[in-house]
Amino acid sequence: MKFKHVSGAGVFVFGATMLVAVTAVLVSRSPQLASSVAPTPVPHSVKRAVVYTNPPARLIPEGKALFAEDCETCHGPQAQGSSRAPNLQGLGAATVDFWVSTGRMPLADPTEQAFVKSPVLNRTQQLAVSAYVASLAPGGPAIPSVNLGATNISRGESLFAEDCAACHTITGVGDALANNVYAPSLYPATPTQIAEAIRTGPGNMPRFGPGTLSNQEVGDIVRYVTYLQHPNDRGGLGLGHVGPVAEGFVAILIGLGSLLVAGYWIGGRAG
Amino acid sequence: MSTLEERAAQAAGFADERLGVARFTRKSLNKIFPDHWSFMLGEIALYSFVVLIFTGVFLTLFFVPSSQQVIYHGSYAPLRGQRMSEAYASTLNISFNVRAGLVMRQIHHWAADVFIAAIVVHLLRIFFTGAFRKPRELNWVIGTTLLILAIVNGFIGYSLPDDLISGTGIRIAFSILLSIPVIGSYLAFFIFGSNFPGTSIIPRFYILHVLILPALIAALIGAHLAIMWHQKHTQYPGPGRTERNVVGIAFWPAYALQAGGFFFITAAVLAALGGLVQINPIWLYGPYVPYKVSYAVQPDWYMGWLDGALRLMPSWEAVFGPTIGGHMIPNVFFPAVLLPGVTFGLLFAWPWIESAVTRDRSEHNLCDRPRERPIRTSVGVGVLMFYIVLFLASATDVLANTFETSLNLVLWTLRVLLFVLPVLSGFVTYLLVREIEHLPAVGVPKTAVEIRRTVDGKFELAGLAPGGAAEEEITELPEEAARAKSGLGLPTEAEGGAVQLRQEGGLL
Known part of the structure; x- marks a missing residue:
């Protein structure tokens, strides 16, 4: 009192x-x-780590036209799905934005796992399609934007090791999983795409909903993944961060190899 | 005041009058070593071991071998505030805060990788040239023991930082121990002091890594060299070389300077790797927490064949007795315990296996050329191919990812190749070696060829003996040239132009 x-x-x-x-x-x-x-001072107003916003409604007509052009053949006129492709209604803008902004959609080859390529749609068109699909039915997360300044990189590391490294590897370089499935490299992903992937679970990836990871935790993970894209490479050439396989080849081919050449140089040769 | 030479002579005289070292020293300095590049492979291992000792001593000054959990407050921001073992925290400290700590850690790690690679290549040279035959079987056994100790100590050293990747390796090692029938669980608990992970394994590994195993390795290297010194080095057959002599360069100065120079080259290559190429960036792996795991965990290369065997092994289990209540042997046992047991058992026994097959009990001081022994060479190539496939199998995921193909496809391809490639490569080697026997000029040194243009514009080869170079005898052996270069001049005891230095009787 x-x-x-x-x-x-x-x-x-x-x-x-x-x-x-x-x-x-x-x-x-x-x-x-x-x-x-020092770089993390006490904020004046509490900043939220992740903010979700839907693209502006004025983009919906453009999105509808683009959807008819690029998506409808498989996903159906109302995005209700078909025998070839899943129902998109109620998945929200983040799902659509992830797939089209990473270039995975439209698919290059429906028989294999969608891979990253340069996007067919420009940024406005991506948002427009997302706005259109989000307008069809309620539900699903809007497009997240991450405020990296309000995140904690160390908590991000811990959560990354717990939830992501089991497929994407601890350095985020990605790897082949069972059968033809692979966990892609996280290096080309933008903060928004990382948050979208966590929240929507594209492809074989599990979805981490608000009951599993809070928005703050999603932001922390995004912060650590952006760090992994340009990590502290003290100690020289990073060898692609694939670990002991690359190191073994360097040790045997370059280390031992150059010593064998040196030995051949200074040692006797004729029998 | 006496000059430096006089004082040195006085000191030498003092030692000789009391210890009688002059005779020994004179004999040692004049000892003859055959000079061939393939005899220098073991030297790479020896010099890497010296580098390992020096860098390792430096690391012990800063490493804390403790599983005690602490909160990290060091300079690497992405891990600050996390709980981790003191072992991991002190390795971070070595990597980020100790002056020259990271370069020492990296040289140490590269030196370990090169150390074992050199041992393996040295072993292959001994095998394919038959240098393990009587009287050198004991040195073969010591060398194989050194290989095992080096692999074990490498694995233990790799485990000490207690990062996420190496902790997963210890977890696998614990499971492998558990898989041993009857005694497995007792043995695992005896070594770990408790169930996995416990708090004892890091300090126990530490004392093994820095004291017990290095002392054993150093002692066995000493024995290895002393036996080699006593028995004298093998040599390749050549003019003037017999089973009863050694042709080569004297220990002092030619061989000592060559070997000393090679030490510095080895140290330079290891230091360059340590300074320029990152190895085991443990800060990116995070501290070991039993419920966390990273995909794509591989061990260092020398454990690769065991990891590969674990990956290729189907999930078969052997149950002895009734299906329920019988004694089950887990499938881990076969690739991780039985395979290395058989591998090293056969390696140890090889000199006796071969002499039992060839019924050759005589002494051999001249090396075989691999082409002279088609069966041994093709068996060796086949077996080597088996281990190369196992080694590649430890990178199934990396291969699948790199070549953008299915992991299962890579796995099954390697499973098939594991049996097909050894047979195929052994058979092809046998055919090639037999083919060489029919070639006329194999093993004859090539002579210089000069292309001359005559006045009427034709080209002709000068100095080329028609139908092979048999007429072009070598008039000067390389070691003769080396000896001349070293300033000692030619020894008087020459036979047919070859330098020949007889060494008789044992040294000790």
Whole structure:
């Protein structure tokens, strides 16, 4: 009850003084630590890590035309699905945006896993198709945008190792799974596409809904994946981050190989 | 004041009068080593081991072998605030904060990879030239033991950082121990001190890695070299070379300088790899947590054949006794325990297996040419191919991803190749080796050929002996040239132009 008597300005001054004091202690103890901690200051207003927005409704007519042109043959005139392709109604804008913005849709070859290629539609057209499909039925997430400044990279690493590395590998380079299925490399993905994939579960990937991962956690994972796209490659050539297979070939072919050449050079040859 | 030479002579005299070292030293310095590049493969292993010791000592100053969980507050932001073992935290510290820590870690790791690769290539040279035959069977056994110890110590060293990938490797090792019939669970709990993961394995691995196994390896390398010194090195057949002599270069100065130079070349290559090429970036793997796992986990290359065998093995299980209540042997046992047991058992026994087949009990100091022994060579190639396929099988996922094909296709292809390729390659080798026997000029050194243009515009080959080069005898052996270069001049005891230095009797 004491706090009732303290004015708002007083709380602010007290808080600010404590913040400066704590920071000063940190700086004096470990300049390196303090300087690297500093980029995440206490935000003025609580920023949300992920914000979902539907594309503007004015794009719906354009999206309808584009859908008729590029999608309808398989997904049907009302996106209700056919024997060739699934029903898209109620999946939301994020699903459609992921598939068309990564170039996976329209499909290159319906008999194999959709792969990343340069998108057939431009950004406005992608949003238009997403807006049109989202307008057909309610449900599904809107297009997420990630505020990387409000995320925690270390929590992202932990969640990535727990939920993503089992298929995409711990470095995010992707790999072949059973049969013809593969987990694609995460290196070309944009933050929005990563969040869309987590929330909508494209293809064989499981969907991580709000009951599994909070928006903050999705943002944390996105932050770590964007880090993996340009990781700290201390120590030299990264060898594609595929691990011991590449290292073994370098050790045997370049390491031992160059030593064999050197031995042949300085050693005797004729029998 | 006496000069440096005089003081050195005084010191040498002091040692000789008390220990009698002059005779030994003189004999050692004049010891003859055959000079051939293929005799230097074991040296690569030896020098890599020296580099491993030096870099390893540096790493022990900063590594903390403890499974104690701590909260990381170091300089690598993506892991800050996470719980991890002190082993992993201190490896991060070595990689990011210890001056030259990362380059030392990387040189250490590259040196380990090259160390074992050199041992394997050295073993292949010994095998294909028959240098394991009497009287060198014991050194063959010591060498094979060294290979096993090197592989085990490599695996243990790889496991020490306690990162997500190596922790998965320890998990697999625990399961392999469990798969051993009857004693498996007791053995696993004895080694780990508890169920997996427990808190004992990192400190136990540490003392094995930095003390017990290196001491064993160093002692066996000493024995390996001492026996080689005592028995003298094998040599390839050639003019003036017999079973009873050694033709080559003297230990001092020619051989010692060549070997010393090769040490620095080895150290330079390892340092260049350590400085330029990343190996095992443990910070990208995160700390080991038993419920987390990464796809595409492979061991270092020398464990690849075992990992590959695990991948190729179908899920067969053997049950002894009644189906329910009988003793079940899990399928892990066959590729991970039985296969290495048979592999190293056959390797150890090979000198005796071969002499039993050939009934050859005599001493051999001259190496075989691989083409002279078609059966041994083709068996060796076939068996080697078996292990190469197993080795490739540890990268099934990487191969499938790289060539954009199905993992199952790669798996089944390798399963078939595992049996087809050894037979095929062995058979083709046998045919090729037999074919060589019929070629006229095999093994005869090539002579220089000069193309001359005559005044009327024709070309003709000068210095080419028609029908092979048999007439062009080598007048000067390379070791003769080396000896001349080393400033010692030609020894007087020459026979038919060949340098020949007899060494008789044992040294010790």
